[in-house]
Amino acid sequence: MSRSSARNAGGRTVQDVTTPDLEAAAATPSRSTGPWLVALDIDGTLVTYDEELADETREVIAAVLAAGHHVILASGRSLISMTPLAAELKIDEGWIVASNGAVVARLDRSAPEGYELEHVETFDPGPALRLLREELPDARYAVEDVGIGFRLTEHFPDGELQGEHEIVDFEELWSADVTRVVVRAPDSSSDEFHRLAEAIGLEDVTYAVGWSAWMDIAPMGVTKASGLERVRAALGVSPERTLAVGDGANDIDMLRWAARGVAMGHASERVRDAAGETTGGIEENGVVPVLRSLLDERL
Known part of the structure; x- marks a missing residue:
């Protein structure tokens, strides 16, 4: 892994603190066991548009974390608006993909802001x-x-x-x-x-x-999927053990990227078409049964 900062001809700047070797990671033999990387959109997936988070959702996320899986919040929100929710969900270590993939951070309780920036694209x-x-x-x-x-x-x-x-x-x-x-x-x-x-x-x-x-x-080319692929490679999770749940147009690439992409029931037809599965809508806490399904298997 290396630290780098470079500008390409199109004016795009990439800053990496710990850049994973994505080609080497992709060549890693697949595994059918081990922890899942669980990528979760926030608005319309975990919380309602009135900012309500169901107790049932909190409980199942806690159970998924306790089972040893990686829960990654992936949102169009800015990093500073995601960290309070991560704390509320007791996700105090691991990774966050913010700003639709342009910002990837690693939660670190010892850091002054509670996180370390790992990858930034401008x-x-x-x-x-x-x-x-x-x-x-x-x-x-x-x-x-x-x-x-x-x-x-x-x-x-x-x-x-x-x-x-x-x-x-x-x-x-x-x-x-x-x-x-x-x-x-x-x-x-x-x-x-x-x-x-x-x-x-x-x-x-x-x-x-x-x-x-x-x-x-x-x-250009930056999406939740590109940010999550960096996290997957850094964690060493097999591509076959990736799950993503979302409801918006900015989730389409993420749902296609995941081995198991799940659209919320209230999502548009275009979003649902990008996913392999559809669950209940946000008012039905549709993310809950999806996450519970991970608890039925052994790592």
Whole structure:
């Protein structure tokens, strides 16, 4: 493993503290036994859109951890908004995949912030932002500062972005490379965002549209799946022992990546088509029976 920081021709910066040898990991002989890597989306999978976490969900995650499996929170959320949930679930060691895969961190109780950054990918958001601003002049724009918060053109609806918020001029959003851009148009719709993204042809980035008029933009090729593959390789878990549960468009690559991809019942048809299984919706705590199924087998 090595420490590295490099910029490619497209303006993307990669910072690795412990970079796993992914090709060597992929060549590792498969094993049908051993712990599972369990990747869990947060919003709409573990917690409701009103931020409610069921006791049943807490209990089954505790049981899965006690059985020796790796539970990895994988979300579009920023790292600082994921660590409190990890603490609430008593996940105090292991890994987190944040910002749709652009940030991979290892939980460490001895670290000042409770985690160590293991992998960060950033990019120049200027070209995408300028394109979007032409079509959405009244939208709200934000860029993430890892471990701190966001720089924004104006405040987002309460509770949508965590950490410190600094209001800046639009041009200041690309004063430095970032891990993620968030575009929010409260008066628009998800369908309109999908049409817009296809029409303007965003290049050299990866984007995902949420349930509302919300778009996340990340470095090209960066998804929850790319972040989770790094974690899998570092842990030495066989590809056949990977499970992922999610409900959103930003979960599609993750569900396809996992040997066992499970979509929540309320997910769109496109998300369900990407998964091998479908469970109950968030109101039915659909993640619970999926996790319980891991407790019926021996490591």
